[in-house]
Amino acid sequence: MSLSVVLTPAEILSLAAANLSETTAVVFDVLRATSTMTMALHHGAAAIYPAKDIAEAHALKEKHPDALLGGERHGEIISGFDLGNSPLEYNNVTGREIISTTTNGTIALRAVTHAGMVIAGSLLNISAMASWLAAHQPAKLLMVCAGTGNDFAIEDALGAGALLHDLTSRNELKLQPSDAAKMLLTLWNTHRNDVPSVLANSRNGSRLCERGRTAEVECCAQLSVFQTVGILSGDALRPHLVP
Ligand code: MLT
Numbered sequence: 001m002s003l004s005v006v007l008t009p010a011e012i013l014s015l016a017a018a019n020l021s022e023t024t025a026v027v028f029d030v031l032r033a034t035s036t037m038t039m040a041l042h043h044g045a046a047a048i049y050p051a052k053d054i055a056e057a058h059a060l061k062e063k064h065p066d067a068l069l070g071g072e073r074h075g076e077i078i079s080g081f082d083l084g085n086s087p088l089e090y091n092n093v094t095g096r097e098i099i100s101t102t103t104n105g106t107i108a109l110r111a112v113t114h115a116g117m118v119i120a121g122s123l124l125n126i127s128a129m130a131s132w133l134a135a136h137q138p139a140k141l142l143m144v145c146a147g148t149g150n151d152f153a154i155e156d157a158l159g160a161g162a163l164l165h166d167l168t169s170r171n172e173l174k175l176q177p178s179d180a181a182k183m184l185l186t187l188w189n190t191h192r193n194d195v196p197s198v199l200a201n202s203r204n205g206s207r208l209c210e211r212g213r214t215a216e217v218e219c220c221a222q223l224s225v226f227q228t229v230g231i232l233s234g235d236a237l238r239p240h241l242v243p
C-alpha cells in the first residue's frame with residue numbers, strides 16, 4: 001500500500017485533475033468538520049451530504065426536504081441552518097440525513113469525490129479506520145489534511161500521523177510511505193501523549209477555546225473511541241460499523 005499525504009488547501013485544489021481511481025482518500029478536518037461527521041454517524045445519522053457552499057446546501061435541501069442543515073462559516077452556525085459544526089450538537093440525530101457545508105472540511109471531501117473510496121477521518125475512530133483499511137488493503141492510500149483557511153493545520157497532520165502509526169503496527173501490511181508520510185509518523189510519535197494540548201494550541205483550536213468551545217476541542221482530541229467509519233457512497237457519507 002503506498003501512503004501519501006496532501007498537507008495544504010492549495011494542494012487539495014490540484015487533486016481535482018488527479019487520477020484517483022485506485023486511491024482510497026481519508027480526509028482529516030480534525031477541528032471540526034470530519035470529527036463532527038464521525039460523531040453524527042456514530043450517533044445514528046443515516047447520511048451526510050457534504051456541500052461545497054451554502055447555495056449548494058440549500059439546493060440539496062430541496063432534494064432532501066427532511067434533512068437537517070448543518071455547518072459553519074467563521075466557526076459559527078449559518079443563518080437559517082438547524083445545526084452548527086460542533087460535535088456536541090450531533091448526539092441526537094438517529095435516522096436523520098444531514099447536509100453539511102464548512103469552510104475547509106467539506107471542500108476537501110468534495111475535492112476527492114472521484115477517488116475509488118473516500119473516508120471522513122478523525123482521531124475518534126483511528127483504530128476502526130485502520131482495521132477497515134487493513135481488511136480492504138487499497139493499493140494507494142492518500143491522506144488529505146483539510147487545513148484551516150488557506151493554511152496547513154497541525155491537528156489534521158496529527159490525525160493522519162495517528163492513522164499511519166496504527167497501520168505501521170499491523171505487521172501483515174506492506175506499506176510504502178512517502179517522505180511526507182514519514183514526517184507525520186514522527187509528528188505523531190512526538191505528540192502522541194499530548195494530543196489535547198496540541199489541538200488546544202493549534203490556530204483553529206485556540207480560536208475555538210477563546211470562544212468558549214474548549215469542550216468541543218477536547219471532544220475532537222479523543223483517540224479511537226468509536227468503531228464507526230464514514231464512507232462516501234454516491235454523494236453522501238454513510239456509517240460503517242467496523243467490528
Ligand atoms: C472547517 O471546515 O473549516 C472547520 O471544520 C472549521 C470549524 O468549524 O472549526
